[in-house]
Every structure is written in structure tokens, then in C-alpha cells.
Amino acid sequence: MQIAGKRSDSAEIHATALVDERARIGENVRIGPWCIVGPHVTLGDGVHLHASVIVDGHTTLREEVEVYPFVTIGMAPQDLKYAGEPTLCEIGAKTIIRENVTIHRGTAQGHALTKIGASCLIMANAHVAHDCVLGDRVIIVNNVVMGGHVEIADDAKVMGSAALHQFVRIGRGAVVGGVCGVEMDVIPYGSVLGNRARLVGLNWIGLKRSGVGPEEMQAMRRAFRTLYPRHGSTDVVLEARLADVRREYGHLQRIAEMLDFMEAPSRRGLTRVARNEGLSETEGA
Template identity: 50%
Template sequence: MSVAIHQSAIVSPGAHVAEGASIGPFCTVGPNVTIEAGVELISHVSVDGHTRIGAGARIFPYASIGLAPQDLKYKNEPTRCEIGPRTLVREGATIHRGSVGGHGVTTLGADCMIMAMAHVAHDCTLADRVILANNVMLGGHVEIGDTVFVGGGTAVHQFVRIGRQAVIGGMSGVEADVIPYGSAMGNRARLIGLNLIGLKRRGFSRPEIHALRAMFRLLFREPGIFADRLAQALERYPGDAQVAEVLAFITAASRRGLCKAGRDTAAEDEDEAAA
């Protein structure tokens, strides 16, 4: 297999481009970039910095990857950007490299989809199968677990954590951490329940879903002091892996605190009863 580089593309001599990669018209690739096998830069793509694009990724026109972070403290240090295999980056999306004030690297996992005009800021960490819909804006240092969906137009504050299998409704403003398997939406975002549709689609059993539902009601619907309810949950579910994951997320160190529960809805109650 050969490397296909369009005659109008500019690929710096120091760049490493693997066999089977394709670099389309008017793309620019910096000297410290590694492009792995089967990557396709469709056209008008800019990749710079110490950036690695994983095998089979596809980058659509006018996307910008690995350029300097929007951080006034950044002084052109050799920080990095890592894009996982088979990830799709759609038109006009921007993914900036890390900063020395953070991890020094911005990371996207495998099989992610970053839709048009979305922004992933410096030092963000996205696990596998994360989907950011159009115009999502991630501030710096955001951490997102695997198989999370973030709806279009949502803004996520810097240092926020979003646990795996969570879903964020479109046009939300997320200022605080969202638990794994949670469903949050609104400006400012509040927990409205669990991501029950996602749990069913991904094969979670009825007992697993029922345990998560009971845990959610105890923590976020029952009266009393939250710390006391959390202590009850820790005692009540010692052997449940999913519940333990949520509780570990809640008790871990956080810069932003926990996203609070919002209103009850009839639809939520119906969905939970069906689960």
C-alpha cells in the first residue's frame, strides 16, 4: 500500500505518514505529526503540534487538530494531542493540544465522533465511543467516560467530569460533574434521571438497571442529608459493580462538585417502571 498525498497538500518533511494513509487537497501537516495507517484527511484539514492520529480515523474538511491551546499561559511548549483509531472528526471541528498547566496532552479514544463545529479544548480526556454533537463546546481539562453522548449546542465548563454511559441533552450548560449512567439537561444542567434507553440498548440486565434506579432514588430523590444517604448507599450495595462505579465517581476528588437532581417527570417514572 502506498501513501496518497494530493499535490496541493503541504506535508512537512518531519511528519510520519504510514502506508495506506490519504491526505487530500489543501491539507497541511506539521513536522511533529504522526498519521497512522488508513487515516484519511479529506481536504482542507490542518494538523500540527506533537499530534498522533490513530489508524483508520477520518478527518473532514476544515477541521483543525493539534494546534496551540487557547491559553494565555501557553508558551509553545511541546505538548501533545492524541486521536484514537477509527475516530471521525467532522467539518470545522477544533481539537487543541494540551498545556503545561494540565496533563500536557489532549486525548480522544477509539471510535469517537466529533460532529461539525464542535470544540475540544486543551487537556481534555475523552474515552472510547464518545459522541459530541454539532457545536458542543468543551472547556479545558474536561474528562468524559466511554459511550457518552453530548447533545448539540451544549457547553461544558472546564474541569467537569462526565461519567461513562451518561447522556447530556442538547443546549445544556454543564457546570458540575455528571454521574455515570446519568441523564442531565438544562441551563444550568440538572440530573433528570438515568440514561435508561442507553442502558437497555447496551444490554444491561433488568436487575442491574433496577439496582441503579434504586440507588438513584435513594441518593437524589429521598429527603435528608446527602452525606447520610450516600453512606446508606455504600452499605446497601456492596456487591453491585455498576452502583459501586457511581458511588466511587461521587466520592472521588472533584474541582466542580456534583450535578444536582432536577425535577421529577412523569416520563421518567414511566421509563423507570418499564425498566
């Protein structure tokens, strides 16, 4: 990585690109035509900005990030309280950001940081708002929009045109269905669908792909049925069920993670199970 005001001799910068002389430019960086790179930007080794990309603010793109045309990263947040504070934006290594994505930097009232992890895929026209934190290997499909302060854990997937309310948490390995409005937290490995998101089960396909064995799958199915019975429950009963599941299955890492998530403080509460929905006898088999 080069110090501010210097660039690697291996960087390829198109003649039409505007790259501030104070930006830090790593080895083998490629900056295409009509790109703009601000003075407080750091581009790690192997970063590729295709064309007409704007990277501004105190923004860092880690190694081998690839950014497609008409993306803006690190611009000021869409928050009327923002007063120009030097907040941050960070994109993890090997993340791919497709056309027309917008990613805004954080706010002083939030984390002061918008962060996307490593090896993520952010598809075309998605919006990552101020103070959002995405883990590693997250997939955000076309036209997804996020309010501020959204948290998405590792390996989660958000399908096309979903909308995530501010402060919503999406747990590890969860999947959000397309055209789905998510107003409350989604448990780890959960699967939500609907115009207003409702929990319809666990992400069995994702669990199988990640190598979860049949015995653990069955335990997760039984735990889910205990936590989310067909006929709902009061908060008091839910607390008792959480305790029952922890006592019987708390030694299993994924179930313990679900319980920790459900018991953690939440600004939005937990997504409710879909009415009249339950797991069939064959799910998770």
C-alpha cells in the same frame, strides 16, 4: 509506520497538500487537497484527511482516523499561560471527526495532553479544548463546546450545542441534553437537561442498549432514588446515603462506579437533581 523523513509508498498525498518531510506517515494514508501536516505529526496506517485539514504540533492520529474538511487538530491552546511548550494531542483509532471541528493541544499547567479515545464521533463545529480527555466510543454532537480540562468517560454522549465548563467530569455512559450548560460533574449513566444542567434520572435508553438486564435496572433505579430523593438533602445526609447504597448495592459494578465517581475529588462538584423531579414508577422497568 515509517521513520521521520520517510513515507510509505502506499500513501496517497494530493499535489496541493503541504506535508512536512519530517512527519511520520503510515501505510495507506490518504491526504487530500490543501491539507497541511506539520513536522511533529504522526499519521497511523489508514488515516484519511479529506481536504483542507490542518494537523500541527506534537500530534498523533492512530489507525484509520477519518478527518473531514476544515478541521484543525493540535493547534496551540486558547490559554494565555501557554508559552509554546511542546505539549501533545492524540486521537484514537477509528475516530471520525467531522467538518469545522477544532481540537487544541494540551498545556504545561494541565495534562500536557489533549486526548480523544478510539471509535469516537466528533460532529461538525464542535470544540475540544486544551487538556480535555475523552474516552472510547464518545459521541459529541454538532456545536458542542468544551472548556479546558474536561473529562468525558467511555460511551458518554453530549447532544448538540451543549457547553461544558472547564474541569467538568462526565461519567461513563452519561448523556447530556442539547443546548445544555453543564457547570458541575455528571454521574456515570446520568441524564442531564436544562439551560443550566440538572440531573433528571439515569440514561435508561443507553443502559438498555448496552444489555443491562431488568434486575440490575431496578437496582439502579432504587439506588438512584436513595441517592437523589425528591426533596434534596444536606451533604451529611448524602454521605449517609452513599454509605447505604454501597452497603446494599455496592456489589453491582455500575452502581459501584457511580459511587466511586461521586466520592472522588472534584473541582466542580456534582450536578444537582432537578427540583420537583423524581423517577416515575415506570422508569427503568
